[in-house]
Amino acid sequence: MIDYRLIERQNPWWSNSHWFDSDLKIQEVIKSDYQFIPDKIYNLSEEKKAIHIITGPRQTGKSTSLKLKIKQLLIKKITPQAIFYYNCDALSSKKDIIDLVLNYIELNKFDKYYIFLDEISSVVNWPYAVKWLTDEGFLKNCILYLTGSSSINLKKSGEYLPGRRGSGLNIDFFPLSFYQVLEIKKYHLKKIDFKDVDLIKKLQKIDLLNLSSINKEFTSFLSTGGFLPIINNPENPLIHQIYQETLKSEIIKNGKNEKNMRMVIKKLINSLSAETSYTNIAEEAELGSKNTVIDYLDFLVNSYFLHELLFFDINQKKYILKKNKKFHFTDPYIIWLLWGYFTGNGVDLKVFNRKVIGNLDLFIFGTDISKVIENFIASELVKANKK
Numbered sequence: 001m002i003d004y005r006l007i008e009r010q011n012p013w014w015s016n017s018h019w020f021d022s023d024l025k026i027q028e029v030i031k032s033d034y035q036f037i038p039d040k041i042y043n044l045s046e047e048k049k050a051i052h053i054i055t056g057p058r059q060t061g062k063s064t065s066l067k068l069k070i071k072q073l074l075i076k077k078i079t080p081q082a083i084f085y086y087n088c089d090a091l092s093s094k095k096d097i098i099d100l101v102l103n104y105i106e107l108n109k110f111d112k113y114y115i116f117l118d119e120i121s122s123v124v125n126w127p128y129a130v131k132w133l134t135d136e137g138f139l140k141n142c143i144l145y146l147t148g149s150s151s152i153n154l155k156k157s158g159e160y161l162p163g164r165r166g167s168g169l170n171i172d173f174f175p176l177s178f179y180q181v182l183e184i185k186k187y188h189l190k191k192i193d194f195k196d197v198d199l200i201k202k203l204q205k206i207d208l209l210n211l212s213s214i215n216k217e218f219t220s221f222l223s224t225g226g227f228l229p230i231i232n233n234p235e236n237p238l239i240h241q242i243y244q245e246t247l248k249s250e251i252i253k254n255g256k257n258e259k260n261m262r263m264v265i266k267k268l269i270n271s272l273s274a275e276t277s278y279t280n281i282a283e284e285a286e287l288g289s290k291n292t293v294i295d296y297l298d299f300l301v302n303s304y305f306l307h308e309l310l311f312f313d314i315n316q317k318k319y320i321l322k323k324n325k326k327f328h329f330t331d332p333y334i335i336w337l338l339w340g341y342f343t344g345n346g347v348d349l350k351v352f353n354r355k356v357i358g359n360l361d362l363f364i365f366g367t368d369i370s371k372v373i374e375n376f377i378a379s380e381l382v383k384a385n386k387k
Contacts, residue, residue, distance in 0.1 A: 002090075002091065002100055002103075006090060007104075010085050010086055010087060011083070011084060011085055013083065017080075025067050026064070026068065026071065029064060029068070034181075034228065036180065036228055037068070038068065040173075041065045041069055041171065041173075042068070044069075045167065046078075046143060048143075049140065049166040050165065050166045050167045050169070051130065051134075051144040051164065051166065051168035052144065052169050052171065053146050053147075053168065054146065055147070055150070055171070055173065056149070056172055056174050057149060057174070057175065057304040057305070057330065057331075059227065059229070059243055060174065061173070061228060062147045063118050063147070066116045070085060070114075073114055078114065081110070082108070082110040082114060083114045084113065084116065086100060087118045088120045088123050091123050093125075094123060094126055094129035097130070097133075101115065101138065102133075102138065110141075111141060112142070115143070116145045117144070117147075119149065121147075121148025121149055122148075122149075127161060130144070130146070135164070147173075150302050150303060174331070174382075175225055175227050175331040176226030176227075176231075177384065178217075178218065178376075180226065181226060185217065220234075222332050222372055222376060223336060224333055225333030225334065226383075230243075234349050240337075240340070240348075240349075241346065243347070244337065244341060244346060244347065250303055251299075256296060260287055260292070261296060262341070262342045263284075263285035263286060264281065264285050265342045266285070267285045268300075268329075272329075272335070272374075273326070273371040274326070275311075275325065275326055276324055278290040278293050278294055281293045297327070305329065305330060306327055306328070306334075307330060307382055308326075309327070309378070311323030311324060328374075328378035328379060329375055330379055330382065332375065332376055332379065335375065
C-alpha cells in the first residue's frame with residue numbers, strides 16, 4: 001500500500017527551492033568535519049536512458065549521495081518536478097513500485113524524468129516491477145537510480161533486466177578505503193604502483209614525520225573503519241546505536257534467529273584470519289546443520305557484512321570448494337559492530353582502542369593485532385577492486 005502523503009514530503013524541491021537547508025542528510029554532510037563527495041554517482045551522465053543500480057551496506061551514505069545528486073541536477077536547472085525521489089522501505093510489493101511510478105509519470109509530463117528509488121531491494125521481486133515498466137515503455141524517457149543493500153537483488157537485476165538498462169551502470173558503494181579517509185583528512189599522498197620495481201626505494205623516501213601521523217590515522221581506522229558518520233563522531237553512542245539497530249532490523253527482517261546469529265558471529269570473530277569450514281562453524285555455534293550455517297553466512301555476505309574467501313590451489317590454478325575457507329569482515333568497524341551485537345554491550349570505541357589497540361590486550365583476538373590487520377588488508381583489496 002502506497003501512502004501518497006509521503007510523496008510531496010519526500011520531494012520538497014517541488015515547492016521549496018531552499019529545501020536543502022532543512023534536509024537532514026545534506027545538513028549532516030555540510031556540518032561534518034570530514035566530507036566525501038561520491039564521484040561515481042556525481043559523474044553519472046544525464047544524457048541517455050539508463051537504469052543505474054547502486055548497492056552497498058546500509059548506513060554508508062547511499063541515500064545522502066542521491067540527495068547530493070538531486071541538488072546537482074537542480075543546480076543544472078533541471079525542472080524540479082521532473083526529479084522524483086521515494087524511499088522504498090515504505091513499499092510492500094512489486095505492484096506498489098509499478099503504481100508509484102505510473103502515478104508520478106501520468107501526473108507529470110516532461111521530456112525526461114529523473115527517478116530515484118532508494119532501498120528498492122527491500123521490496124520482494126522488485127526487478128519484475130522494473131522489467132514490466134521497461135517493457136511497457138514507461139521508462140523510455142527516464143534515468144532511473146536504484147539503491148539496495150542486498151547483493152542477491154543485484155544478481156536478480158542482471159537476470160531479469162538484460163538489454164533493458166540502456167547505459168546504466170552497477171555501482172558498489174562500500175565504506176571508504178583507508179586511502180580515501182586520508183584524502184578527506186587532507187593528506188597529500190601519491191599512490192605507488194605495486195608493479196613498480198623501484199617501490200622499496202620510493203617507500204624509503206617517505207617523510208618520516210608524515211609517516212608517524214599516518215600511523216596514528218591507521219590505528220584510528222582499525223576501529224572506525226570507513227563509515228563516515230563514525231569517523232566524524234567516533235565516541236557518540238547514538239551513532240553506534242543507529243548502526244546496531246540497523247543490523248538488528250536486517251537480521252529480523254530476513255527471518256534469522258537472533259540467538260543463532262549471535263553464535264555464528266561469535267565463531268567468525270574468534271576464528272578471524274584462521275581457516276574454517278561450514279561444519280566447524282555449525283559445531284562450535286551449536287546449530288547442528290551446516291545448511292543452517294550456510295544460510296546465515298549467505299545473509300552476512302549478501303548484506304555486505306562479510307567476505308568469503310575460497311581456497312585457491314596455485315598449482316591447479318583453481319578454487320577448491322571442499323577445502324577450508326576464510327571469512328573477513330567488509331570493514332574494520334564491522335568487527336566492533338558485530339562484537340557489540342553479540343555481547344549485547346553495544347559499541348564503545350574508547351574501550352576497544354584502549355584494550356585492543358593501545359595495550360594490545362586483545363581480549364577477543366588473543367595477543368596478536370595481526371588478525372585485525374589481515375582483515376584490514378582483505379577489506380582494502382575488495383574495496384580497491386570495486387572502484
